[in-house]
Amino acid sequence: MSGPLYVPVLPTRPHAAAAFRRLWPDVRAAIRPLWNLPPLPGAAPEALGTVVAQYVDRVSAVSRRGGWLDAPFGEDAQTAALAEALALYCAWGWLLPVTGPERTGAQQAAAVETARRCLRGLGVRVRVTGEWDGHLGEHVRDLLDRTGPEVPVDLLLDMGAVLDDRPDAGKEALRALDALMPLTAWRNAVLLGGAFPRVTADMVEQGRCEAGRAEWRMWHEVRATGRAYAPLLGYGDYGVQSPNALAQAPAPGRKGGPPWGVLRYTTGSTYLFVKTLTRGPDRIAVNRGAARRIVESPEFRGAGAGPGEEWLSDCANGPLSTGEGVGGPTEWLRAGNLQHMTYVVRSLPGD
Known part of the structure; x- marks a missing residue:
């Protein structure tokens, strides 16, 4: 594939899977999604395999060219069961496990073990929702040491919400990349962010509204610095939803909704x-x-x-x-x- 990698951060929901399936083949070939399970509050560990299958079956079938599968909202009590359920898709499909420096030791160990078994790689998702914290770099280094050089690793630098009220996001992303890029020979490095706002009724009462694509500007700002890694830096966003939409738990059986x-x-x-x-x-x-x-x-x-x-x-x-x-x-x-x-x-x- 020519040019930088595009990584949309997508929920494992029907609308996202259907959109990805209906893309023209040449467009779909240029995309590696980062699929996210929703929060599953209170789900019993023994039932998680069935619950996860309901979400992941629809996206694994359309991700033949690869991507990542993450459960960023998993509860501590669900770690082992989630790891077992996700490992099946990572081992037999084309999706890669994901971990990060802020995850629990049990989740990190499970993701690393899955990556070793599937032999295709591991996504390291580093969240920077404010200023860059140098301690994160130390935690990433420790994680990489435990992963070992035999596992290919992909850096997913996730800046979260990048709205117009966060003008220093590009500088913070650059600080993070300058610290993280030298840690290993990353197979891929992608800068993620979401600028689509959380839309309220008041915002759309006047008809057509606009919001700036701040995550797109952030990526170009970093690319324009002339860093050696800049030309190969992949681009990622949260599509046409705000980043906090991923954290919405499913509500089975709910009817109605806003008008x-x-x-x-x-x-x-x-x-x-x-x-x-x-x-x-x-x-x-x-x-x-x-x-x-x-x-x-x-x-x-x-x-x-x-x-x-x-x-x-x-x-x-x-x-x-x-x-x-x-x-x-x-x-x-x-x-x-x-x-x-x-x-x-x-x-x-x-x-």
């Missing part, structure tokens, strides 16, 4: 989002109008740009007499991630 949602679109420097309705007599007209606001904007790349744009165009131009094609929260997230991942791959520089 509104959003359509999302990615431009060169911003995210656009427009209010939609999940119910009510005006739902069809409002949702088709929301799609038209995106399709008729100067930033829209045309229905032929990808399956996400095709869906938006079909939604915008559909009849008001039927609700077919206006979608709901799952379809809106799927279409948003489809256009976003396609656009990111097309925007990354080649060799």
